[in-house]
Amino acid sequence: MTYGVRQFQLTLMHRMRDLNSDRVQQALTDLRASRAEEGAAHSQWTRRTFYAKGLSPYRSALGEPSYRGEHALGAVTCDIVRWALPYWPGLEFEVMVGPDRRVWNQWFVRPAGDKKVSLAGLRPWTCVIGDVCASFAGARQGEGAAPQQWTVDFVHDGRPYQARFVYGLLQSVAG
Template sequence: MGFGIREFELSLMHRMRDLNAEQVEDALKNMGASWAELRAAHTHWTRIVHASRGRAGLRRVLGPPSYQGVTPIGSLTCGVRRWALPAWPGLEFEVLAGPGGEVWNQWFVRPRGDAAMAFADLTPWGCVVGDVVTSFPGAAQCEGGAPHHWAVDFAHDGTAYRARFVYGLYQRLDRVPDGSA
């Protein structure tokens, strides 16, 4: 099995199925892919990442980034690379690398900056962490329950919610039972 953009998208969906299996299943049908192909893509990507040349994996698979630059984080200057992926139009997969080239973060972002969204606009795979934080005053980011998972706690109309993300891409919204996010 070769490894290209399609396989990379499938490898991302492997982790997304933790929180949104129905969305992944619909995407697989639309792509003409199977669960076996998704698992094989994830396995292959894991081998690429853990190989000694793993840092170059995305560039080798996806080609040159659509954006490459630097960003200051505290007193450090970090590298930023972004790739547009067909499965998620309008968003880009971003890799933030430390001064030594080590990957610090990888997730989806909106390339032109976060978008303000109404509560009704929160649709799976339609927004990113920054959109939710921007849209709901007092929103707080927190760790998710697995690798590459994030959460954002916020309140809307007096109800506490936890938005759940995989690779920074919105997957689902859970109501916080006790009302305190």
């Protein structure tokens, strides 16, 4: 089985199922994909990344990136590489590679810069962590319950909320 953009998108959805199974099921319907295809894509990706490190699995699956740049983290400079994925227009999947050539982080970002959104505008799969942090003063990022999961705690009109993310993409908001 070839592994390309479609399979990579299904791989991302496999982890998103943990927090937003209804949305993943809708996406599978949209893509005319089965749950078995989603699982097979995830398994194939897991094997690929076990044997090939760094950016090579991403480049092999996704082709040439839409963006390449650098990001300084203190005294360390990391490479930033992004790909546009058709199922999430307006967002890009970003991979941060450290000086050791290993992947340090991977998540969705808004390439044009973070967008301010209202509480009602926090809809699953349309916002990234940066959007929530830019929209609510004092928002604080935290780790989620599993790999590639994050939380952002924030207050709106005196009420506490928690936004949950997978690969940096909003899955749900509770308050």
